[in-house]
Structures are given as C-alpha cells and as structure tokens.
Amino acid sequence: MSNTVQILFGLFGGLAVFIYGMNMMSECLQKAAGEKMKAVLALLTKNPVLGVLAGALTTAVLQSSSATTVMAIGFVSAGLMTLPQAISIIFGANIGTTMTAQIIAFKISDYIFLIIFVGFLISFLSRSERIKNIGLTIFAFGLLFLGIDTMGSVMQPLANSPVFTELFDKVSDIPVLGVLTGTVMTLVVQSSSATIAVLQNFAIQPGADGVSSVIGLTGAIPILLGDNIGTTITAVLASIGQPRNAKRTAAAHCIFNVSGCLLFIWFIRPFAAFIQMISPKGPEVEVISRQIANAHTTFNIVMTLIWTPLLFVMVKLVMRLIPDKKEGEGDPAEPVYLDDRLMAQPAAALQLAAKEILHLAFLVGEQLHLTTGMVRRKEEGRPAAGIEQRERLKGLGGKITEYLSGLFSAGVLTEEQAAQTAGVMYLLGDVERMGELCVDVTLAIEDRDRRKTKYSKEAMKDLEKSLKVIEDMYGAALQVLTTGDEESARKIRKKKEKVLDLDIEMRKGHMDRVSKGKCATEMTGPLNDILHAVDRMGNCCVNIADAALDKVDLNYFNATGSPEELTAKE
Structure with missing residues (x-):
C-alpha cells in the first residue's frame, strides 16, 4: 500500500473516530444533563442578552452549534419561540461552539487511553443511568482525542510535502483562497468543529525550520473564517420546507458568519498579532493550536457584541430578504409542532x-x-x-x-x-x-x-x-x-x-x-x-x-x- 493511501486512510479514519466521539459525547451529555439544558432554554425572555447566554450554554452542553441551530429553527417554526429569540440563540450558539476548539487545544496525548479506560470502566460497572452516561461521555471524550491524535500522526509526512507547503504558502498570501478552502471542507464534513480540529492538527506540524508552523496563524485564520461560513449550510438545510420564520432564522445565521468573514478578512495580520498577544508564549508549533482556538472564540464574541445591540436590524434585514407571503390555510388537524x-x-x-x-x-x-x-x-x-x-x-x-x-x-x-x-x-x-x-x-x-x-x-x-x-x-x-x-x-x-x-x-x-x-x-x-x-x-x-x-x-x-x-x- 502506497504512503499516500495510508495517509488518506489514517486521515479519514481519524476524522471518523473524532466525529463519532463528538456525536457520542453530545448524545451522552444530553442524557446526563438534558433537563438542565431545558432549564437553560427557559431563560429565554425578550432580553436578547439572555437569549445569547442560553444559546452559548446549550451549545456548550450539546457540543454542537448545528444541534442548537436546528433546535432553534424547530422551535420558531412551531411557534414556540419568536424570531428575535431564535436569532439571539444562534448568536450565543456561535460562541458556545468554540468550546470544542478550546478543549482540542489541550495536549493530553499521554492520557488518551487512560481516559478511554476510565470512561469504559464507569459505564460498564455503574447501574445508575446518569452515572453510566457520565462514563460514556468520558469514554467519548477519549475517542475524540484518539481521533485527533491519529490525524496528527498521519499529517506529519504532509507537512514535509512540497505540494502542501506550496499550497499553504498561497493560502497565507491569498486569504480568499483560505476562506474557500475552509468553506468547502465544512460543506463536505458538515461539522465546523471537525474541520477546525483538522486545521489545528495540521497547524501543529513543524515547517522546514522545525519550530515554525507549516501554515502559520495568518494562514490558519482565513480557513477558520471559511469554516464558520460552511457551518451555515446545516441551518439552511434544516429550514427547507419550514415556515418563513424558520428560513429567516437560518438566514440570520448565514448573515452573522458571512458578515464576520467580510469584516475580519481585511484585518488578518492585525487580528493574528492580537491573538498572539493574548495567547500563551512559546515556539509556534506548541502554541498555535491554542491560538487558533482563541481566534475562533474571539471572532464569535466580537461578532456577537456587534450584532446583539443590532438585533432589530438583523430582524428587519431577514424580514426584507424573506418577506411575508399569503399562504392558504392548512389542515387544522395536521401536526403543528412535531419536528x-x-x-x-x-x-x-x-x-x-x-x-x-x-x-x-x-x-x-x-x-x-x-x-x-x-x-x-x-x-x-x-x-x-x-x-x-x-x-x-x-x-x-x-x-x-x-x-x-x-x-x-x-x-x-x-x-x-x-x-x-x-x-x-x-x-x-x-x-x-x-x-x-x-x-x-x-x-x-x-x-x-x-x-x-x-x-x-x-x-x-x-x-x-x-x-x-x-x-x-x-x-x-x-x-x-x-x-x-x-x-x-x-x-x-x-x-x-x-x-x-x-x-x-x-x-x-x-x-x-x-x-x-x-x-x-x-x-x-x-x-x-x-x-x-x-x-x-x-x-x-x-x-x-x-x-x-x-x-x-x-x-x-x-x-x-x-x-x-x-x-x-x-
């Protein structure tokens, strides 16, 4: 088997383990804390700040902004949530999803199998459903890092490949190319967390000097911006066939991320310098994973701070993009709320x-x-x-x-x-x-x-x-x-x-x-x-x-x- 095929199998296999672990962790966290998540959603009021907080906390529990977004679209289409409430939830979800990148930035490679074993032991021996779910969450957490570690090990040869080195040099010089790369990656994988994990793993590979990252922070940020655009496709797909308010909620998600990309793409180098200033110091290959996580968090916090006071503007914008339309009355005995x-x-x-x-x-x-x-x-x-x-x-x-x-x-x-x-x-x-x-x-x-x-x-x-x-x-x-x-x-x-x-x-x-x-x-x-x-x-x-x-x-x-x-x- 050629080296190229082995690298591809390792990359896709590691990605599969990562996504499986992330989905399993999300499901087990919901079972362990599902009712608390419901209490978080109950924070929703006319105050958009509480809506942002609810969205951030819910996404941090679910470990998936897509799940929170789909939930918000389902609620608004069922009439259980107003359009401004749903939009504020999505603003918060964009902050909550950065938690995954922050977790990935921790270096726990030496403890992966210990975490997997402890999680298995707890879930296998416990008779309490809640404790069993906690054990499975720990087990899934270990799988998540096992997938990351697998991807990292197979990416080492890629870092020394002239083809990839040349490609990422172009990405660093042409930010638009990086944005397109990140968007396509997330469209294919359907998970911004997964593509950001791939980005973090590739970025920690050393360049020719053995100290600098093969891509660098200025090359990683455009791809990160593209990841944020690509994740909006989940919201768009979830809104298909739904009432107009659901489509408006998905449109607000797209506007949030696209407007952020259009704003930040002009300030890549100053933004990278700011992230380097607030991040841990050290050789680039050792700190760049945390820098990418911090860039992801900072981007979403800044955009949320910009858009939350302008929530009424966002509502008017999506109302104009998707105007009201007279529709015939449906069968009153058809399901109104089920999704x-x-x-x-x-x-x-x-x-x-x-x-x-x-x-x-x-x-x-x-x-x-x-x-x-x-x-x-x-x-x-x-x-x-x-x-x-x-x-x-x-x-x-x-x-x-x-x-x-x-x-x-x-x-x-x-x-x-x-x-x-x-x-x-x-x-x-x-x-x-x-x-x-x-x-x-x-x-x-x-x-x-x-x-x-x-x-x-x-x-x-x-x-x-x-x-x-x-x-x-x-x-x-x-x-x-x-x-x-x-x-x-x-x-x-x-x-x-x-x-x-x-x-x-x-x-x-x-x-x-x-x-x-x-x-x-x-x-x-x-x-x-x-x-x-x-x-x-x-x-x-x-x-x-x-x-x-x-x-x-x-x-x-x-x-x-x-x-x-x-x-x-x-």
Whole structure:
C-alpha cells in the first residue's frame, strides 16, 4: 500500500473516530444533563442578552452549534419561540461552539487511553443511568482525542510535502483562497468543529525550520473564517420546507458568519498579532493550536457584541430578504409542532410532542362544542362531516403516537423521560378516545336529521344538559393537565356522578315518553347508544385528570398553554 493511501486512510479514519466521539459525547451529555439544558432554554425572555447566554450554554452542553441551530429553527417554526429569540440563540450558539476548539487545544496525548479506560470502566460497572452516561461521555471524550491524535500522526509526512507547503504558502498570501478552502471542507464534513480540529492538527506540524508552523496563524485564520461560513449550510438545510420564520432564522445565521468573514478578512495580520498577544508564549508549533482556538472564540464574541445591540436590524434585514407571503390555510388537524429533526434532542422533541397533544386536545374541545351546538340545533350537520372529522383526529393522534414511538426506538430517552413519555402516551389514548366519542355522538345527531322519526324536544333538552356537563368536565380536565390542580380533579369526579344521574333520568324519561306515545319505540336503541357514548366521555375526562395527577406532568416537558385556549368557547 502506497504512503499516500495510508495517509488518506489514517486521515479519514481519524476524522471518523473524532466525529463519532463528538456525536457520542453530545448524545451522552444530553442524557446526563438534558433537563438542565431545558432549564437553560427557559431563560429565554425578550432580553436578547439572555437569549445569547442560553444559546452559548446549550451549545456548550450539546457540543454542537448545528444541534442548537436546528433546535432553534424547530422551535420558531412551531411557534414556540419568536424570531428575535431564535436569532439571539444562534448568536450565543456561535460562541458556545468554540468550546470544542478550546478543549482540542489541550495536549493530553499521554492520557488518551487512560481516559478511554476510565470512561469504559464507569459505564460498564455503574447501574445508575446518569452515572453510566457520565462514563460514556468520558469514554467519548477519549475517542475524540484518539481521533485527533491519529490525524496528527498521519499529517506529519504532509507537512514535509512540497505540494502542501506550496499550497499553504498561497493560502497565507491569498486569504480568499483560505476562506474557500475552509468553506468547502465544512460543506463536505458538515461539522465546523471537525474541520477546525483538522486545521489545528495540521497547524501543529513543524515547517522546514522545525519550530515554525507549516501554515502559520495568518494562514490558519482565513480557513477558520471559511469554516464558520460552511457551518451555515446545516441551518439552511434544516429550514427547507419550514415556515418563513424558520428560513429567516437560518438566514440570520448565514448573515452573522458571512458578515464576520467580510469584516475580519481585511484585518488578518492585525487580528493574528492580537491573538498572539493574548495567547500563551512559546515556539509556534506548541502554541498555535491554542491560538487558533482563541481566534475562533474571539471572532464569535466580537461578532456577537456587534450584532446583539443590532438585533432589530438583523430582524428587519431577514424580514426584507424573506418577506411575508399569503399562504392558504392548512389542515387544522395536521401536526403543528412535531419536528423529526429534533429527535436527537429528546428534551426539545418531548416539549413539541406535549404541545401537539394540547393541540389535539383543542381540536377535540372544538368537536365537543360543535356536538353540543348540533343538539341545540344551532349547528346543522352535513352528511359525512363527522366521518371526516374522525379521520382527521385519528390521523393526528396516530402521528403523535408514531413520533413518541420514534423517540423510544431511537434510544435517546433517559429513564425519567421514558417514564413520562409512557404516561403521555396513556394520556393521548384518552384524548383520542374522547374525540372518537364526540364524533360518534355527532354522527348520531346527523342521523337524527335524516330520520323520519325524530327525538322529542324533551330528550334533546336532557341530552344538551348532559353534554354541557361533559364540556365543563373536559375544560376542568385540561385545567388539571396544565396546572396539576387537585381540586379541579375532585370536581370532575363529582360531575361524573351528575352525568350518571342525568343518564338514569334520561332513560327513565324516555321510557315514560314511549309509554305515553310521545317518543317512538325505534328511537330507544339510538338514544341508548348516545347515552352510552356520553357516559364514556365522562370516564375519559376522569381518566385525563387522574393521568395528569398520577402519571403525567406536561410541565415536565415545559409545555405551556392556558386551558382557556384549549377548550372551545361559545
């Protein structure tokens, strides 16, 4: 095997180990500190400074600005985050991602296998899921440096190659060429952290004098600027097919990095001199890795300090680039919040799933209100309307179930998250059942309008009274769901007893009217079916309240929303 092939295999193999270790470390950190990350996101307010802080801390935990950016785009497309909040998050994410380069700059080659062994030992022996994830994080951290060390060892022959020496001389003299090189590298690898790691490893290779870097800081900075531009492609890809605010968020990410490159490219040498001044002193090959990390951090901090006070300018700019457009209304029963791109961030994905369940609960509340209106003849049923609504509600419930099942099968949930998700699926079953029963009653009412024999006015008045109680119970159940109010749960149980009393009264009243010839005998079966459905609706309301108290806490997923927004109004 030729030396060139061996070098390429070593370079790509080391890069693969590095990226695998980085992704594994990100996933394990999320499992170990996912809920704390959610608390960091809760810092979001109208204050952009807190948004920047939240983005920086979240990215430092995830070890991936791309993950934070995709999360921000998912939230803004779901309407859980405003455009200025999402943009401030991305500003902070650009600072947080520099943590990886700072970690790489530490020289721990002699301790790599010790770190890997300790991480393996902790994860292998521990029974606690949290400690096991901490062990796997340490193990992945060791893999990350193993990949770096592998790349560094195979790059040594490249440093002495006349082809590469000549190429990097041109990069140093023509900064634009360095920017293009960094951009293309990141576009291919899809990770700025990985390409910066490659850059740091190549930069520590000595030149002909054995002391100076083969590329030098002035040659590395343009490539670093290109890396920052290349990483924006992830945000652009994540925004494809998303609402306009999501596209604007991705555009803001691009503007941030491109504007920084256009600004800094004119000051490469003064910038390099400043970085050398604030970095550790010593032979260039020994300190250049830290200098590159410091240049990366300084670039993003400076651009954040420039753009944060000008956040309103950024918002206006992206609004002008991607203006509002009148779009047709979509199917209200289609998922509004679910985003498959957030599967790798379970804390965020579960928040969207909880909001989607509340969306389904709102649609069920609308259907219940429509059903009560049809009994009062305020609404006119039309053939097949109930069947269409049943399919819509069933379809939405099925997509939520599929989404939650996907999180289970992906293996990204902690034990606590898995327990809460199982409870959510139990709750979802009752919400879906409530919707189906509403449609059953709706279909029965529609059937009433097509029958020659009608229900008596007294029967409809009693049914309206029962459905009104169910509406009150359902509203109270959602109150329990969003607030955990135990007093509301007790009221629901008392109202369930009232529904049973009304059921008995309605059956007795109907039989009395049949005996007096006021109601047709053939209407007894359909009326009993309706009353049975109403009774089961009452059970669903009680089950939802009980689940909210015993199994499910939607506030655990940080799913906010007032019950008034989730129940239908007159």
